[in-house]
Amino acid sequence: MLKIENLRAEVGGTEILKGLSLDIGAGEIHAIMGPNGAGKSTLSYVLGGRPGYEVTGGSVTFDGQDLLDLEPHERAAAGLFLGFQYPVEIPGVSNVQFLREAANAQRKARGQNPLSGGEFLKLAKEKAGLLKMDMEMMKRAVNVGFSGGEKKRAEMVQMGILDPKFAVLDETDSGLDIDALRVVGDGINAIMRESGKGVLLITHYQRLLDYVKPDFVHVLAKGAIVKTGGPELAAQLENEGYEAVAA
Ligand code: ADP
Ligand code: MG
Numbered sequence: 001m002l003k004i005e006n007l008r009a010e011v012g013g014t015e016i017l018k019g020l021s022l023d024i025g026a027g028e029i030h031a032i033m034g035p036n037g038a039g040k041s042t043l044s045y046v047l048g049g050r051p052g053y054e055v056t057g058g059s060v061t062f063d064g065q066d067l068l069d070l071e072p073h074e075r076a077a078a079g080l081f082l083g084f085q086y087p088v089e090i091p092g093v094s095n096v097q098f099l100r101e102a103a104n105a106q107r108k109a110r111g112q113n114p115l116s117g118g119e120f121l122k123l124a125k126e127k128a129g130l131l132k133m134d135m136e137m138m139k140r141a142v143n144v145g146f147s148g149g150e151k152k153r154a155e156m157v158q159m160g161i162l163d164p165k166f167a168v169l170d171e172t173d174s175g176l177d178i179d180a181l182r183v184v185g186d187g188i189n190a191i192m193r194e195s196g197k198g199v200l201l202i203t204h205y206q207r208l209l210d211y212v213k214p215d216f217v218h219v220l221a222k223g224a225i226v227k228t229g230g231p232e233l234a235a236q237l238e239n240e241g242y243e244a245v246a247a
Contacts (some may be wrong), residue, residue, distance in 0.1 A: 079165030127160030148175025186213025
């Protein structure tokens, strides 16, 4: 599904990813853990095609296509979803408007008919319900005045509506209290895992992985994957720290 080989990337002239390789099969859930500044967010930005993140070596194929050759919107149309560590606020545009535009732009790129207002609302209600987000919040401006947990929930509703084949979620657990963590974890399971879709979960902490059980856990340090294991590796990292486990 997603195959990353020897990926190298620079930001502002500094090499951050230094030969990173990762192979994620269809329907698999992989977690990446690693210390601050290791390059985790850089990896998600490079996969999304964010300007300023320059790939200097290696390759990424997604569903058999050369991902790095695609524009960001083409990556989304191909079925890649990116969740961000710091979701943006969009004053003056409601979640409903934004999501309907996004869903229909994506449908157009895939050669599908746009959803009518009624069809879209039905879909939005269903996905918002999975994330325990009420429709009043969906009518508010995107992320404006949302708490950290509400932003992450809104992002998961967005993921449900866009229905990607594969999602890269960067620190979706940051800023969540225990209840919100459970709601978001259940949401990821309902939207992605139960329909056999792949996820790359980037996280600092093991706690999200108690809800969304990964098939593999990788440690990213200094721009490369330095260790891979099963869920027990996450527990070991939490107990012993990165230095001890991945030095
Ligand atoms: P992580 O998400 O693992 O904490 P990041 O990918 O955010 O790490 O950052 C990796 C490294 O890249 C850090 O040392 C950070 O300072 C550096 N970095 C990130 N963005 C920029 C930038 N725009 N210009 C220069 N360095 C950057
Ligand atoms: Mg980060």
